[in-house]
Amino acid sequence: MRRFVTMVMFAVSAGLVSVPVAHAQVLLFDYVGFDYEDPNPLPAEFGEVGSGYVGLGTVPFLFSPLTSNTTLNEYTYVMSGLTSTGYSTVSTFRIISYSSGTITIYEDAKSGGTTADYGTSPPNGVAPSTFTDGTPILVGTITNFQFVLNTANGTGSFEAVFNVTGGTQLSNFPLNQRMGWTFAGSSGNALNTPAGYAHQIDGQTFLNAPVASRRTTWGRLKAAYR
């Protein structure tokens, strides 16, 4: 019996492992904003060990299974809890690894709500507070966050594994469709970057397609492993 259970578990695990590679992915939301470091032990550097990565901005486009009304509401995001655990240097590039963090999307009514305001030298009186007011409709964990930055021209990109874990719209996500990934381009060359922010960010988050499943009977399942 134990051997059977082990075989079944192995088969299920093998199936699950292969799914993300083979299945389609869908765009969940698009985000645009800026990032900064807090805490920032060495202000002249980016990604130094112990520095905290914070990204915040607006979410102009949200897709199923999220529901949204961009006419009535402003959607914002805050990426936080990420701490640099180290980096390697390749020529002028810095490859920075971070601890796990979260990304949260907030819904705030345009009428009566507070318009998101970056201010300068964050954190400040308006940022991130004007980005975190409203209803947290989606909370996701971010793991394997890695930032590749060209220190010569300020251009870079980041990526991370994304996992839906909370928010008022959590129930919109089937249990077998909560994993995905996120990526963004970053630029330190935009003249419209508010003072005190490090980079401008433009990113997208994708959701893996639902893990395929098929109804069967215990008898059929057992027969498959005999």
Next chain:
Amino acid sequence: MIPRMLATAVERESTMKRWLTTMCAALLLIGAAAPARAIGPIFDWDPAYFWQAGGTPTNLPAGGILKSVGTISAFGAPLDFLNATLPSIEYTFYVDGLTSLGTSVVGPPATEIYTTFYTGGTIAMYADATPDAVFTPFPPNADVPSTFLNDPPAILTGVFTSLVVTTNNFTAFQVGSIEGSIQWTGGSLIGYLGGPGGVPCPGLFTGGATWNTSPGIGIPGYLFRHDGKIDLQCPVPTQKSTWGRLKSLYR
């Protein structure tokens, strides 16, 4: 005698340094007090796709021509009077003529980074009252780029003054960046991009790129999916003055 002379020199230098410091601080303050500039991009697209015949994500041979088509999903100031979400009209762009200078590689085998600079190149943006743009695989083909530029005249045209593609062999989701600068040259809306003296502000073409080929992300025949935007690089406003007036402000 000598020590006194030195002291005088140091004193003068110190006074000059104090004055310069004050002036620099004042200039910084002036900069901070300048009128607010648009913080959002003037164009955001989701997505654009790039292709280059004979190229791969890690090797874009010299002389190859990089091209791209994209659909604009949002406008910001000063073009925020346009609505990219109307079903009756689509806004598209076409990038052509970016000539690769060859890909350079840095890093050990486990963490190689590939950088490709481009020269030349044009961009044209269109408003199409008969939406039909489609990212048909394996461009160029009957739909690409034609369905992205089928409603001339362009609303904006420009030339690239720089562009660089950065990729690598170690990111789990195959992620890099594409960034460049644009000098606007024409189009029906170029008048809205005016900076000081009426000269159009340059554009910063920027964003993340992925060569992930998973269905829903990549499209066969294209090298990169680009999630990007263009920001207007208007210089911080300045005001002509005289040294006398400037000094008098700090006396």
